[in-house]
Amino acid sequence: MSSLPAMTSSLATRLRVLILGGTAEANRLAQVVAKDPRIYAVLSYAGRTENPAKPPIAWRVGGFGGIDGLKHYLMAENIARVVDATHPFAAQMSSHAIAACAAANVPLLALERPPWQAVAGDRWIEVDDIGAAAAALGAAPRRVFLGIGRQHLAAFAPHPQHAYLVRLVDPPRAPLPLRDAEMVVARGPFDRAGERAMLTKFCADMIVAKNAGGNQVSAKIDVARELALPVIMIRRPFVPARQKVETVDEVLHWLGHDAAPAERGV
Template sequence: MHVLILGGTMEARRLAELLTAGTGLRVTTSLAGRVAAPRLPPGEVRVGGFGGVEGLAGWLREHEVDALIDATHPFAGRISFNAAKAAAATHVALLALRRPGWVPVAGDDWHEVRSLEGAAEVLPTLGRRVFLTTGRMGLAAFAALEDLWFLVRSVDAPEPPHPPRMEVLLDRGPFTLDGEREVLSRHRIDVVVTKDSGGAATVPKLTAAREAGLPVVVVRRPPVPEGVPVVTGPEQAVGWIAEQTGLPDACRNLT
């Protein structure tokens, strides 16, 4: 049995670990290649795009994939829709693995928007010193905000276009609450921008912002393609694979 994981997340790595733990499965994780030094999961790894729907469908056929797991970042929308179309074309079972989104709690001052462009529109009304934690992709949406100062945190250095007044903080999660408090204080941040990525690795920034009474602009995540089943954890994904492909008891025990 061959399982292809569209990865790049902690959940994808954990799923690869579970599926390669003596199950006898062939497990391949595909990484987009946008990070210079990614953390490689166990099993086979391929790096780079597939070339759209047709390219992915061809890869599924050529490598005789039995199950496809879309465990990409919640905001990697294009590959998710390509996966849905390719899976339908090749009759390969498809599952989306998505960590739960964040939910505001008492004391949060959230401003939810639908896109990075929407975030750029509301920012001037909320603050002047922005902690931008949406990664290095999409900075063009903020390039026209010449009166605002940005602290941009990303794994790799961003490329233009980007905001003219900007400092880059190269770092990779998980982050600590004390560390996030220090970042907000040292850079005199008065507004935070984040995507609703979910998970625990980057949630301390939300806690630190709440403690400091800062507004947070939250970009809503795009929907999963219609008709694709969704689970929220790697263990659930293993259970789904077992049901779909009749995997051995060794795999079922992992759930």
């Protein structure tokens, strides 16, 4: 699936930018650069979410075919800059972007959310990966909210003594790999009132979450603190060193196209 206009002479004079998306920050960047006639940007979705919102710039869905495929795309499309605004847990895509940009000699900048930090009242059990999170639930039966998406649910199948609540963006195409599971299909953002109602109705006594980060802590983490629920917090995966910033304005400065005041209010 794609929406890529044919290259014209007018496009040739614009800065050609590839945005690796999948986050609210990527969408925000797309909204801003769409109003800048000096930039021609393409937003790339990984394709894990069905029917993504159509951005105001050219876009594509799906992988590139590994490092070599991404390198070929960058060269074929005359991409001058790449902004990696993928999810902090999309480590493979980020690593591929580092290698492909180096091979194609294309500058790369990561737009990366700062990780969440535990504060007073949080009951975090920090682990390194999904397998460790499943093991950390323990032997005693628990009622667990899995705030991890659909990709890694199978890791919890060997722990059938627990009851799970799973929230997904899209309805699953196959049965969940969990013996005792309830499912909620919904798209964020989610507020505290809704998270509290959901967790209370399920009688959750533990939460499993990825440290997705952001300037505002997730509502489910706030509610876990309020309800004194333990949170198994999965640390971010390793990504090789790269230049990174935390705000859209910093990306625009790097592109050499700082936003005008009207654009900052988008």
